[in-house]
Amino acid sequence: MAEYIKKGTWVEIHRIVLAGGQRAPQVPVETQQVPLEMRVKGFLAQRASLGDEVEIVTSAGRRLRGMLTDVNPAYTHNFGSPVPELLMIGREVRTILGETGGGG
Amino acid sequence: MTAVLSYEAILADRDAIMRASVGIDYQHYVTGVLAFDYERLLADTGYDIPRTQAVQSRTGVGNTPLIELHHITSLVRSLAAPGKGARIFVKDEAANPSGSFKDRRASLSVHEAKRRGYEGVVAATSGNYGAAVASQAAKAGMRCIVVQEAFDSQGIAQPEIAEKTRACEAYGAEVIRLSVGPELFYMFLCVLKETGFFNASLYTPYSILGIETLGYELVGQVQEQTGCYPDLVIATHAGGGNVTGTARGLHKAGAIGTKVVAASVDLAGLHMASDRDFNRKSFTTGHTGFSMPFTTWPDRADVPRNAARPLRYIDRFVTVTQGEVFYMTQVLAELEGLERGPAGNTSLAAAFSMAQGLDADQIVVIQETEYTGAGKHPIAQLNLAKQMGVEVRRGDPRENKPGQRIVIPEHPSQIAVLDVDLDHVRSSYVRHALQSTHAEQPLSEIDLDFLAAETRSSRNYVEEIANEWHRTTG
Numbered sequence: 305m306a307e308y309i310k311k312g313t314w315v316e317i318h319r320i321v322l323a324g325g326q327r328a329p330q331v332p333v334e335t336q337q338v339p340l341e342m343r344v345k346g347f348l349a350q351r352a353s354l355g356d357e358v359e360i361v362t363s364a365g366r367r368l369r370g371m372l373t374d375v376n377p378a379y380t381h382n383f384g385s386p387v388p389e390l391l392m393i394g395r396e397v398r399t400i401l402g403e404t405g406g407g408g
Numbered sequence: 409m410t411a412v413l414s415y416e417a418i419l420a421d422r423d424a425i426m427r428a429s430v431g432i433d434y435q436h437y438v439t440g441v442l443a444f445d446y447e448r449l450l451a452d453t454g455y456d457i458p459r460t461q462a463v464q465s466r467t468g469v470g471n472t473p474l475i476e477l478h479h480i481t482s483l484v485r486s487l488a489a490p491g492k493g494a495r496i497f498v499k500d501e502a503a504n505p506s507g508s509f510k511d512r513r514a515s516l517s518v519h520e521a522k523r524r525g526y527e528g529v530v531a532a533t534s535g536n537y538g539a540a541v542a543s544q545a546a547k548a549g550m551r552c553i554v555v556q557e558a559f560d561s562q563g564i565a566q567p568e569i570a571e572k573t574r575a576c577e578a579y580g581a582e583v584i585r586l587s588v589g590p591e592l593f594y595m596f597l598c599v600l601k602e603t604g605f606f607n608a609s610l611y612t613p614y615s616i617l618g619i620e621t622l623g624y625e626l627v628g629q630v631q632e633q634t635g636c637y638p639d640l641v642i643a644t645h646a647g648g649g650n651v652t653g654t655a656r657g658l659h660k661a662g663a664i665g666t667k668v669v670a671a672s673v674d675l676a677g678l679h680m681a682s683d684r685d686f687n688r689k690s691f692t693t694g695h696t697g698f699s700m701p702f703t704t705w706p707d708r709a710d711v712p713r714n715a716a717r718p719l720r721y722i723d724r725f726v727t728v729t730q731g732e733v734f735y736m737t738q739v740l741a742e743l744e745g746l747e748r749g750p751a752g753n754t755s756l757a758a759a760f761s762m763a764q765g766l767d768a769d770q771i772v773v774i775q776e777t778e779y780t781g782a783g784k785h786p787i788a789q790l791n792l793a794k795q796m797g798v799e800v801r802r803g804d805p806r807e808n809k810p811g812q813r814i815v816i817p818e819h820p821s822q823i824a825v826l827d828v829d830l831d832h833v834r835s836s837y838v839r840h841a842l843q844s845t846h847a848e849q850p851l852s853e854i855d856l857d858f859l860a861a862e863t864r865s866s867r868n869y870v871e872e873i874a875n876e877w878h879r880t881t882g
């Protein structure tokens with residue numbers, strides 16, 4: 305009972321461009337062993353389900369094919385937690401300059 | 409892609425694809441076996457400073473503020489010998505429309521693409537330049553495709569590149585995200601061939617001439633604020649365009665005596681094509697992984713002749729560590745109220761060290777900043793580093809080891825540039841040039857003069873290296 309994703313939905317597709325073992329000769333072994341992968345976002349050209357081979361229309365108007373892997377993909381990059389190794393730097397340099405750490 | 413062409417077929421077609429997509433007949437400028445007329449290649453574009461300024465001002469590019477870093481200068485003087493500690497200024501290039509000096513490069517490229525009647529532009533870049541091209545293309549009403557190296561085989565995206573993906577998509581560009589590897593160039597050629605779009609390479613004459621205004625402007629601003637020419641201008645250095653364009657602009661503004669310094673983050677030991685090292689670099693540009701190969705052989709670029717030729721312009725080439733740059737990024741935020749970087753602060757770390765050796769009435773200019781934000785920030789990079797098993801600690805920055813250990817200085821007096829031996833870089837360049845000639849084509853006088861100009865050396869110097877090279881390879 306596949307859930308259909310509607311035509312025109314903003315999605316991401318995935319494709320293997322070069323298989324592992326078929327990489328450019330100059331790449332180091334750890335890269336040689338893994339495939340060259342591609343991910344591109346666009347509007348779904350036909351209704352489909354996750355995992356289907358589909359066509360998308362990209363922002364530049366190109367039609368690309370690949371496996372449907374994500375729907376309305378999130379931007380998940382962030383800052384994360386403050387880094388303790390950076391937290392004291394400001395106080396330290398202000399102390400060197402002879403100022404107090406707090407307000408003013 | 410409608411038709412998927414084989415890797416070999418596309419690479420074999422490389423020259424024709426390039427010719428069609430940059431609209432420059434590079435063959436026309438060849439003057440010897442190795443030599444080409446660099447100045448004419450640039451001059452024939454017709455972009456002098458006033459014309460470039462006219463194009464750039466139409467999209468709000470350039471005329472960024474020059475800000476004196478009074479507190480950082482005080483910190484420098486607290487560490488320097490009496491009478492030492494130069495005044496430090498920074499040109500706030502983050503004020504450009506897409507947040508970096510790359511808008512200057514993109515503006516001429518996109519303007520030229522439009523003028524020549526291309527429908528769209530393509531750029532191979534994982535950095536600020538992608539957002540710059542996408543922003544300029546949006547303004548010009550052109551289509552835009554950016555090809556990025558974005559994630560490793562575990563699917564982990566480099567956070568700074570993820571932020572560039574978002575920015576490019578925000579400007580309406582198509583972003584092709586690839587896993588790690590130099591075959592990105594193959595995909596790039598496929599896209600150029602399929603679309604017939606303009607190759608908005610970082611290395612065309614347009615992309616370099618666009619930066620001349622940066623050097624030109626800063627001379628005027630330094631004169632206005634101090635009445636002097638800058639003594640030292642420091643540029644964060646990767647592919648070489650930044651330092652080349654800036655230095656050319658300085659010369660055009662008459663700053664003949666100003667010394668030009670290229671500064672890179674030391675990433676020695678990490679391989680640029682390694683799937684494993686990809687997310688252990690903590691920097692996506694301004695590092696030696698680009699600057700060493702591009703300075704010793706610029707013509708490895710995505711155009712037949714690279715218009716970025718750093719050895720013609722740099723007086724000193726220095727490196728700083730990852731930890732030193734992160735430290736100074738924090739200092740810039742907390743002492744000067746400027747949250748910028750990270751990569752652009754490479755030249756800040758170098759300036760902090762070098763200003764200590766200059767007199768108090770001398771002037772150092774950090775020639776650019778870049779915007780910061782989610783992913784594109786020391787906190788994001790250090791959290792990723794820890795996740796990848798890289799140790800992060802305070803200590804002596806000399807113990808920093810790229811890929812294994814990021815050492816954040818414990819005291820500002822520990823920040824110190826290391827000089828790259830320029831003589832070594834020059835001879836490496838000449839050997840690369842000789843290798844590129846394949847057969848035993850004898851070099852003409854023109855070639856020898858060309859190599860001397862490329863390396864700012866003499867014909868004798870070039871001949872000595874050439875003789876040595878022939879002895880050891882012949």
Ligand SMILES: Cc1ncc(COP(=O)(O)O)c(C=O)c1O
Nearest residue numbers: 536645646647648649650693778
């Ligand atoms: C903010 C910033 N500074 C410096 C550089 C280095 O410029 P170039 O590659 O022209 O040497 C880049 C390029 O990636 C950049 O984005």
